Amino acid sequence: MSINSIRDTFFEECEDLLDALIEGLAEMSGGSYEGETVHAVFRAVHSIKGGAGAFGLNQLVGFAHTFETVLDRVRSDQLEVDPELMRVLQRAGDHLSDLVEANRIASEVDEGTHASLLQALNGFLGIDPADGEDGGQEEEFVFEALALDLDLQDDIGGQTDGYEIRFSPNPALYANGHEPLLIFEALAGLGSLEVAANTTDLAPFADLDWKAPKTDWIIRLRSSEPEHLIDEVFEFVEGLCELSIEAIQTDPPEEAAADVPDLDDAAPDGGADPTPPAAASAPAEEAVKVVDLAALRTSPADAEKKQEPKAANGPRPTLRVDLERVDRLINTVGELIINQAVISQRIEEIGLPSGSGLSTELEDYKLLAREIQEGVMAIRAQPVKPLFQRMSRIVREASDATGKAARLVTEGEGTEVDKTVVERLADPLTHMIRNAIDHGLEGPEQRARAGKDAVGTIRLAAFHRSGSVLIEITDDGAGLDRDRILETAVSKGLVPAEAELAPGEIDNLLFMPGFSTAKEVSNLSGRGVGMDVVKTAISSLGGRVTITSRAGEGTTFSIVLPLTLAVMDGMVVKVAGQTMVVPISSIIETIRPGPDELHRFGVDGWLLSIRGSYVPIIDVATSLGRGVPDADVRDQVLLLIQTEGQSHCALAVNGISDQRQVVIKSLEGNYGHIPGVSAATILGDGKIALIIDPDAVVANSSAALRRVSDPRPEKEIANGAAG
Amino acid sequence: MAQPVEIAESEFIEFVTFVAGEQSFCIEITQIREIRRWSPVTILPHAPDHVLGVMNLRGAVIPIFDLAAKLGLGRITPTERHVIIIAAVNGQTIGLLVDSVSEILSVRHDRVQETPNVRADDTTTCILGVIPIEEGMTRVIDLGRIVPAKAEGAA
Structure with missing residues (x-):
C-alpha cells in the first residue's frame, strides 16, 4: 500500500x-x-x-x-x-x-x-489557560525520541490518582492512518503524561520491517479524570491495538521512573529482556501491578459493549465496491435481458406445440432475469439525503450573501435515485436554490409588509411518482414577476414585442439561453449561467423541469427524473423502414387519425384536431434528416407527446410494433451525439434500434421550419404592427 | 503526425493488409480487435456519407464506417462478401467496411516510409506512411483520423 x-x-x-x-x-x-x-x-x-x-x-x-x-x-x-x-x-x-x-x-x-x-x-x-497549555504541549511533541517525558513533576505530588496504560499498536493501526503521537497529545490534555517506548521485543535494526511498525508504549498518566475519558481517547483505535488501562495509586516518582524502560535499557541489541513485553514484563513488574492478562481480555469486551448502541441506530453494514465493477455487472445483466429476449423470439419462431411447457419455463426465465436486473440496479440507487444535506450549506451561504434569512426544509430524503443522477443533480440544484433565495425570496421589509415570516423557507422535496423521481424546489417568496420576465425577454430579442404569451409560456422563458432577470449581476447568481444550463443538465439526465408560480405565494420548480439511467420503457415504432424506440414517459396517447381529424396547414404541414384544439404533426423521419415524408400522413400513426414547453405535438411514425423495457446503450462512447437521438438499444433480434429524443425531434423540426420560412413571419409581424 | 506508429521497441511491426476502393491499405495489428462478415446495420440520422450506421457487437454499439467513402474512393455497396474490420483507437471501438482482407504483413520498422509529400486530399490526410510490398505498395491507415472527434457536437 x-x-x-x-x-x-x-x-x-x-x-x-x-x-x-x-x-x-x-x-x-x-x-x-x-x-x-x-x-x-x-x-x-x-x-x-x-x-x-x-x-x-x-x-x-x-x-x-x-x-x-x-x-x-x-x-x-x-x-x-x-x-x-x-x-x-x-x-x-x-x-x-x-x-x-x-x-x-x-x-x-x-x-x-x-x-x-x-x-x-x-x-x-x-x-482559557488550559487551552494555551495544550498548544504548548503540541509543540513539544516531536516524533523522534523513543521516550517522551513530559515532565510536569510539580503536579505529581498533588495527584492521588493515575493510570498506567499499555498500548501496543497493530500494524493495521498505522495502515488506517492513526498516529500514536496524536493519542498521546490527547492524553496529555487529561493530565501529566509520561510516555516510554518499550523496545524490548524490537527485532535487530537490520531485520525491522518498515511495513509493520512494532513498538509498544507504556504510558503513565497522572490525572484525576474518570477512566471513561481515557477510553474515549482510544476509541478510534479499538481493535487496532492491544490496550490495557489500569488505575494506579500514587507512586513515588522514583519508582515510576524505574519501571519505565528507558532508552539505555531498550537499546536494540542490548535488550535485557528479549521476550514479548505483555507476557514477560508483567510478572517482573508485579509490584506496581501493571498489566494483568485479565485486563487485556476485558478490552475487547468493552469494545463490543460500546458498539452495541451504535449498531442499533447507526447505518447498516455496507460494502464499498468499485463503481466500475457494478457497472460491468449492470452491463452484463443488460446482455442477459437481451439474450433472454433473443431466445424467446427464436423459440417462438420454431412454433413449438403449446403443451411443451417450454413457454412456462421461458416465462420464469424472463422473470428471473428481470429480478436480477432490478437487484443490480438497486446497487446503484442511492438516497438523495447527502445531496439534500449539501444544499443546506448553499442556503446558508446564499442567505449570508444576500442578507435574506432563509431556512431549508427537506422532505423525502430517503428517496433513492441512481448514483449518477444524484451526482449530476448537485450543480443544477445548487443553482436553483441560489436563484430561489436571490430572486425568489423577497427582502426583509417586503416580507414584513406581506405579513410573512421574516425567515424565508426553501423546501426541497423528493418522492417517487409513477416510475419517476420528482424533486421539487419551492420558495415562499413573491412568485415570478411575469411582466418583468416578458419585458426582459422582449428587450433581449428572445420574443417579439407583440407576442401574446400564456403565463406558463412566460415562465418558461426563464429557461431560454441568454435570459437572466437579475437587474444587476449579484455575486450569487447572475454570473451569466442561466436557468438554461439547469435545463440542459436535467435534460441530459433524461429528465425535465417545469415551473409553477403563484404571485405572492412563491415558486415551485419541479424536476422529473427517470429512476435509472440504464433501462426505460419504450414504444417500439417503425420510422422510414427502421425500428426505433420512443420513451413511453413522453407519450400521452397514440392516435390513428381519421381523415376529418387531419388538416393541411402551410405548404406541407399538417395539424391534428384533437378534443377541440389543433396540434402540429411532426414527421419523425423528416426531422431526422429524410428529405420528404416517405409516407402520407394519413397512413401514419400519431404519438401525442408533451414537449418541454408544455405544448402538445403529434409525432408521425409508420407504425407501432411493440412496447417493452429497453436497455439504454450510449452512442456517444464510440460515435458521438446525434441530434434527435438520445441513445440506442438492442432489440430481441440482436439489432440496434435508436431511441428517439422527442423534444429534440420537435426542436429539430421547428428549427428547420424557421430557417426555411424566416422572411415570411417578419413580414407578417410588420404587417400586423402596421395594421 | 497525429498517431505515430510505435516503431522503436521491436524490430518488426505486424500489419493487416486489406483492399478498399481497389487500393491496398493496412492497419497495425495491435489496433485490430476482430474481423467479421458484413451484416446489415442500423442507419444513423444526420450522419455523413461514410457512416453506414451502427451494429451490435456483443452488446456494444459500434459505428461502422465505409473506408473507401471516407477516403474519397467511392462508396461500397455492401454484400455478404464484404468484411468489417473491428478496430480500437483512443478508447473508441469502430468498424471499417472494406472489400476484402489480404494478409498479415510483418515488416521491419524502417521499411515503413513516410507519406510522400503530395497534395492533401481525403486519402492522404488519413495515411501515416507507405510500405512497399510484392504487389506494389500498401498504405498505413491513421485510425485517429477516421474516428470522429468524441467531443464533437456531444454537448
Missing part, C-alpha cells in the same frame, strides 16, 4: 465523516438531538483530525483541533447550544469540508474565512 493510496483512503473516509458531521450538525440545529448526536459530530471531527495529522496536513489539524475542542465543551455541557453557536458550528463544518477538499486537490482555502472562523471558535472557548 503506497502512501498515496492510504491518502486516497483517508479522503474517501473523510467524505463519509463529513457527511456524518453535516448530518449531525443539521440535527443539532433542528433542536431535536441527544447526546449521541454531539458525540457523533465530535467523533467525525476527531477522526478527520487524526487522519490529517498522519499526513501532516497542519492547517487542517489545527482547525479540526479547535473545532473539536468547542464540540468537546458542548458535549460536556460546558457550552450551551444557542443559535449563534450553531451558526458558527455549521460554518465551521462547511469550512472543514473546504479544508479537506483543498488538501485533497492541494489548493488553498480562503485565509480570511479560515481566520475569522478560528477566531469565532476560539471566542466560544474563551481565554
